[in-house]
Amino acid sequence: MVSTMGARAASAILALLLLSSWSLMAVMAYQGRSGMEGRGKRDEEEAPGSPEGRGLFILSRSKKVLKTDSGEVRLVMGYRYRGNPSPMHIGFITMEPNTLYIPQYIDASLILFVRTGEAKVGYIHKNKLVEKRLKSGHINAIPAGSSFYVVNSGKSERLHIICSIDTLESIEYGAFPQSFYIGGGVLPRSVLSGFDASTLSAALNVSSDQLEMIMKSQRGGPIIRLNSEAADQPDYLSSIKKLQERMTQEEEIDSDDDDEAKQEELDDLWTWRCLLNSLLGKGDCRVQRKRGLVHSPESYNLYDTKPSYQNDYGYSIAIDKHDYSALRHSNLGVYLVNLEAGAMLSPHVNPTATEYGIVLRGSGTIQVAFPNGTAAMNAEVSEGDVFWIPRYFPFCQIASNGAPLEFFGFTTSARKNRPQFLVGASSLLHSMRGPELAAAFGVSEEQLERLVKAQREAVILPTSPHRGMEENGKEKRKADQVLVMKRGLFA
Known part of the structure; x- marks a missing residue:
């Protein structure tokens, strides 16, 4: 009987070990597939260069x-x-x-x-x-x-x-x-x-x-x-x-x-x-x-450049190798964004480059999402802060209500950067609206249509709904208005 009990105990221990091993393998496999998204809050708090849990980026x-x-x-x-x-x-x-x-x-x-x-x-x-x-x-x-x-x-x-x-x-x-x-x-x-x-x-x-x-x-x-x-x-x-x-x-x-x-x-x-x-x-x-006498690339002044995109809520400037030939060698792009107080650079994705930015003046918030739809970072930033956004990661910048937010930075590609905006009048949601997208959200096409068309602004958006309603009341915009985005960051 003692022998039987010992055999049962050994079998139970073996089963527990196998179960633990399988669980560990499953966790490792998930982390391997999910990349940074599987790291979660622990890495956000312990990330090198991000003391006191300010944010992973x-x-x-x-x-x-x-x-x-x-x-x-x-x-x-x-x-x-x-x-x-x-x-x-x-x-x-x-x-x-x-x-x-x-x-x-x-x-x-x-x-x-x-x-x-x-x-x-x-x-x-x-x-x-x-x-x-x-x-x-x-x-x-x-x-x-x-x-x-x-x-x-x-x-x-x-x-x-x-x-x-x-x-x-x-x-x-x-x-x-x-x-x-x-x-x-x-x-x-x-x-x-x-x-x-x-x-x-x-x-x-x-x-x-x-x-x-x-x-x-x-x-x-x-x-x-x-x-x-x-x-x-x-x-x-x-x-x-x-x-x-x-x-x-x-x-x-x-x-x-x-x-x-x-x-x-x-x-x-x-x-x-x-x-x-x-x-x-x-x-x-x-x-x-x-x-x-040597013909070298001339210097380029960002402040003298016509904005690549501009509306009532801010403007953006983007420089690539076509604007400044010296960027061909470095394979980097340069950008400058100015958001009015309370304005938002719409959630978007950079499909071709990683972005590095420096806050020049003002304060605000940067939000970044993991691929699995969880929040990667929601951090307050102010003058002098440096941030980075990995390629493919959705993110947005929001100016505080007290003052404009201006930030400048570099992208890891000298090619014309065409970010994909997820929200707004010129967004992916707007372009892909139809039965397939409605089915993906589990709503009717009519519901999706109302959701997508509720925002009449593009790229740089107001964060106050009352402000947007007032602007819409002053001047009704045409439904088929074409937004001209000349070049660069928002081309």
């Missing part, structure tokens, strides 16, 4: 990568999901008046957006120095590996730049970008310092004393002041000037000489001379030498 993990008396650079890390690196980080550059972010190149592509202030940006394009003077609203692309510098050319205003950091070409995909400083000294060290002194002296054709003078003068950090009030700055600029004078002693090339190697060597020498001239305020390189 709010990027809060930031790092101050440099700070000097003249400015600072802060990076916001993109979200890392299931071990996959983020394709993009967001950078914030702040510079005091009359300061320089010294020449460097980094292992990532950048798109600079001037939030406030004025900047002079110099960068190498086709082995020539190009200079752009940027004002508030301007965007400018800098390819990975292209040497560049930034000057706050304003006399009294701080310069604030927001930039995308595309990690596709980084040394370590998804990691923070690595700076390689061309200029420098003791702090930061120039990449030239990594070579043996005798090798560098021979390469530059200067004495060891001349080399030491220029390589050990700069101690102010990556962002330095350009005016004469900085105690250690004159020595640095003096050293640069002496090297610049040395480089101007180039040999004359016979006009009949077609030797391309010599011409390329001279062009490279001219490029460095031009870079130093620019830092010393010697004027535009393109004026100094006609051979140096």
Whole structure:
């Protein structure tokens, strides 16, 4: 009898183990099918970069990568999901008046957006120095590996730049970008310092004393002041000037000489001379030498652009590679949305790109839905917040009742983005209304028709029903009104 009871107990334990195993396999299988939707509230609260449960799609993990008396650079890390690196980080550059972010190149592509202030940006394009003077609203692309510098050319205003950091070409995909400083000294060290002194002296054709003078003068950090009030700055600029004078002693090339190697060597020498001239305020390189004229993509000002879509409740602007050719290389899009107080950017889906956004002013709410129809996030946002929306995930932005909400950002595709709006006069519900959609909702066609046609606005909607009724009472809109969406984000 004891033996029988033992056998029964063993059988029961075995059955429980099998049941537990099957249950675990079922849960794992469901999670594998459902992806992020199966993660639920736990991940929303524990998501990296989302402390205190602000929301799965709010990027809060930031790092101050440099700070000097003249400015600072802060990076916001993109979200890392299931071990996959983020394709993009967001950078914030702040510079005091009359300061320089010294020449460097980094292992990532950048798109600079001037939030406030004025900047002079110099960068190498086709082995020539190009200079752009940027004002508030301007965007400018800098390819990975292209040497560049930034000057706050304003006399009294701080310069604030927001930039995308595309990690596709980084040394370590998804990691923070690595700076390689061309200029420098003791702090930061120039990449030239990594070579043996005798090798560098021979390469530059200067004495060891001349080399030491220029390589050990700069101690102010990556962002330095350009005016004469900085105690250690004159020595640095003096050293640069002496090297610049040395480089101007180039040999004359016979006009009949077609030797391309010599011409390329001279062009490279001219490029460095031009870079130093620019830092010393010697004027535009393109004026100094006609051979140096390079046709580079012009900068693009978002604030001077006609909205892609606009109505009484706000407007949106979207820029793709057809509007700004420099976006072809980076394969990124740029957008700007302004919602009036209490207005909503209708629930929609981006079928071709992931979206990153930065709140420029105002406050509001961002709502995101999981594929299984549950709420993924309902988070309040305000100025300075950074968010991201994965491709295919439905979402909407709502401005608070107190003030407009303005946000700017990037999409991970330079192609024309055609979001699918789920609600509104130009939505999927409106286009697909019929017996099939009515059956899917379990209602009659008449009921579906009333539901879909109740909202007369498109894309940017009022959230107050009374406000919408008042507007409809003032001016009755034609039922067959055609909404013209010219291009870009809402094309």
